[in-house]
Amino acid sequence: KQEVTQIPAALSVPEGENLVLNCSFTDSAIYNLQWFRQDPGKGLTSLLLIQSSQREQTSGRLNASLDKSSGRSTLYIAASQPGDSATYLCAVPEGGGSNYKLTFGKGTLLTVNP
Amino acid sequence: GAGVSQSPSNKVTEKGKDVELRCDPISGHTALYWYRQSLGQGLEFLIYFQGNSAPDKSGLPSDRFSAERTGGSVSTLTIQRTQQEDSAVYLCASSLDSGQGAGEQYFGPGTRLTVT
Secondary structure, three states, X not given: OOOEEEEOOEEEEEOOOXXXXXXXXXXXXXXXXXXXXXXXXXXXXXXXXXXXXXXXXXXXXXXXXXXXXXXXXXEEEOOOOHHHOEEEEEEEEOOEOXXXXXXXXXXXXXXXXX | OOOOEEEOOEEXXXXXXXXXEEEEOOOOOOEEEEEEEEOOOXXXXXXXXXXXXXXXXXXXXXXXXXXXEOOOOOEEEEEOOOOHHHOEEEEEEXXXXXOOOOOOOEEXXXXXXXXX
């Protein structure tokens, strides 16, 4: 059974700092890995999806890397801003075939202080 | 185009009552998923729809929970005889199931259910 772990559980940084969020998974036979952002009381916003054949994906100040063999992914946020404050979740599909049901980590709560 | 929508956004119900939660997926997305997010458990998968059929119901916590999907579009999650432990945020997601972009899930805003 796939298990996803995110470290740290919470992180508080001053504005402008670069930071790294970590995600690990126990079963390396994944199809892809998705990073999400969740604001308080809101749904999930997809940030980046990395296919299993890819090593990294970039979107603006965000860069996600994937190392399937070691069961790890990192989300790098450059020049953090107060608006980046949210919970960040990583998730991997666990279903097979066309069923991509996701297993989630418990998230990292990020606070960026002005 | 429009994203995934869910209704109601909030629902307060008395223990023992039935509730229905609705999800409108992104047009053209054949796959639809329901998840539940509670404080102690994080985000958990409930059920997966491929078109109108549900080949994976393995996450439904009890037989009080059921779901259907009609016309390959709207889905309804029904909870009968609600219990306080059913209080959670219920999230719906949709995705393509083949081709480029397959498996990338887009989530709705959720329905916050409170059972009193």
